Amino acid sequence: MSGFDKVVGSYEEAMAGLEDNMTVIAGGFGLCGIPENLIKEIKRKGTTGLTVVSNNAGVDGKGLGLLLEDKQIRKMVSSYVGENALFEQQMMSGELEVELTPQGTLAEKMRAGGAGIPAFFTATGYGTPVGEGKEVREFDGRHYILEESIVGDFSIGKAWKADRYGNLVFRKTARNFNPGAITAGKIAVVEVEEIVEPGELDPDEIHLPGIYVNRLIKGSFEKAIEQRTVRSA
Numbered sequence: 001m002s003g004f005d006k007v008v009g010s011y012e013e014a015m016a017g018l019e020d021n022m023t024v025i026a027g028g029f030g031l032c033g034i035p036e037n038l039i040k041e042i043k044r045k046g047t048t049g050l051t052v053v054s055n056n057a058g059v060d061g062k063g064l065g066l067l068l069e070d071k072q073i074r075k076m077v078s079s080y081v082g083e084n085a086l087f088e089q090q091m092m093s094g095e096l097e098v099e100l101t102p103q104g105t106l107a108e109k110m111r112a113g114g115a116g117i118p119a120f121f122t123a124t125g126y127g128t129p130v131g132e133g134k135e136v137r138e139f140d141g142r143h144y145i146l147e148e149s150i151v152g153d154f155s156i157g158k159a160w161k162a163d164r165y166g167n168l169v170f171r172k173t174a175r176n177f178n179p180g181a182i183t184a185g186k187i188a189v190v191e192v193e194e195i196v197e198p199g200e201l202d203p204d205e206i207h208l209p210g211i212y213v214n215r216l217i218k219g220s221f222e223k224a225i226e227q228r229t230v231r232s233a
Helices: 036-045 065-069 085-093 103-115 178-183
Strands: 023-026 050-053 073-078 097-100 119-122 136-139 142-148 152-163 185-196 215-218
Touching: 036 065, 036 152, 036 185, 050 103, 065 085, 103 119, 103 142, 103 178, 152 178, 178 185
Parallel strands: 023 050, 023 152, 050 073, 073 097, 152 185, 185 215
Antiparallel strands: 119 142, 136 142
16 A cells, blocks of 8 residues: 555455554444444454444444454444344443443534544433533523544444545445544545546545545455345235
């Protein structure tokens, strides 16, 4: 990797420098748009004591759920438990520290972190346990609480297509938390389905410019679904 070229040749190189007790911000929603191979590399590395910021923790045996199996995650900052029984079990037993955060607030924490904004006021959570211990201000007769932004040591994300300079195109709902998560990492690593040469992407189609991306790798993906419901014959 040199100059503007962000492409790396292996997942080991993509996650080089990740150490115990770091903070990782991960894109995805459920199993949609998750950086599944980067997660598998973290599992292979055996990195522990991690604080992971993501909307949820995948499901049992998939996505971030893989990292819960060996208790590599010390703390989850997320919006909901979802369908991950191991997440629930570790949270209820006290093995896993969990900071549940309203979904919109979590998205804004990532966006603000990537934009260099240290904190912001939001009405969400005022008067609830979410707002306990946080600074309160009143604007135009309404109360707001102060939320700090999030910046990770690493961020990992998944896009559909990229050029070698790291300009990203996401596909439909797989965009979800990915743009915000990617921008909020000091080292941003993105895996994609296709890499093209600079100039091949229409500038109007680019969802996130390559200035936010440090490392880029092409992978193959399982694209698992959480549930399948069909009508009986």
